[in-house]
């Protein structure tokens with residue numbers, strides 16, 4: 001379906017001239033137009049052929065997803081260690097267990113798309129292409145960090161990678177993401193804003209004000225509920241009148257789907273549908289992605305509200321990385337040796353990031369007086 005934009009241009013098949021007009025240089029504009037066509041092909045194939053065809057994906061692409069999920073896992077484990085050593089201060093919320101959510105959505109994310117999330121944000125940053133060194137340096141409060149060592153775990157941004165944080169106030173990013181989607185529509189840049197929240201965040205009032213405006217103005221936004229089962233120590237059953245979060249947009253006419261967030265392919269399929277819906281000018285879509293966090297809410301949470309057996313069962317039976325690894329091996333997509341090579345590469349990247357973060361200097365004392373907004 002084609003929609004006509006504000007200046008009579010089609011909103012879907014933007015040629016490179018469209019991106020040039022937006023200020024991208026000639027070669028970048030050409031790449032972006034080609035990428036958009038590829039993403040549209042995936043999004044359209046959902047309508048024409050049904051689910052994303054796993055076998056059609058190039059091996060290099062599948063290897064890349066494995067590498068990226070593993071990078072998040074190992075990075076987070078290392079961050080946990082550095083926290084334990086007293087090298088990371090303040091809050092630190094790890095993403096371990098949820099890797100397939102952000103990496104599953106990668107397939108349909110375009111360079112002009114924007115991403116915004118809450119404080120459980122390290123995975124989203126790495127997936128956006130932010131440098132692990134810069135992220136780790138920010139965690140350890142160093143000058144080379146993304147917020148010059150003054151933001152820490154919850155407050156990192158990259159304008160270059162279109163990552164807009166990193167927000168500590170539960171639900172606040174949903175209104176901001178809706179505003180960013182308004183920006184995409186206004187600028188006609190073919191972008192979609194991926195707005196993430198948790199199973200606790202979805203219960204905030206401002207989420208529904210945002211849903212109303214997004215539906216009313218048909219904004220290109222995909223709302224993603226990362227349901228990891230708990231909001232701090234409160235389970236979904238104890239904190240939500242209804243756990244059917246995909247239905248929360250129904251009064252506003254926002255379509256929603258439930259997704260197995262431990263299955264990369266299921267997330268890809270849902271992402272193709274949701275981003276295709278939003279990118280084609282149909283307004284917002286809602287994904288309720290069921291996942292699990294292995295660690296406590298933050299580093300200071302011993303997680304006494306659940307049993308060790310519960311966590312172990314998910315690890316054994318549903319781990320998103322191990323499931324994907326087994327798929328790759330059972331389908332003979334790659335050998336054990338190839339995967340081990342990727343695992344080594346990821347370990348090296350994380351070791352380099354950790355060393356960089358520990359060796360980098362702390363910010364100058366004069367930085368205390370910069371970036372202050374009154």
Ligand SMILES: Cc1ncc(C[n+]2csc(CCOP(=O)(O)OP(=O)(O)O)c2C)c(N)n1
Pocket residue numbers: 118120168169170171197198199200201202228230231232297
């Ligand atoms: C407006 C607001 N209320 C309460 C808090 C305290 N708080 C921090 S995290 C959190 C739980 C949110 O859980 P969820 O949305 O499920 O995200 P998760 O931590 O599971 O990723 C709460 C209540 C807050 N930061 N902001």
Ligand SMILES: [Mg+2]
Pocket residue numbers: 198199200226227228229230231232
């Ligand atoms: Mg949660």
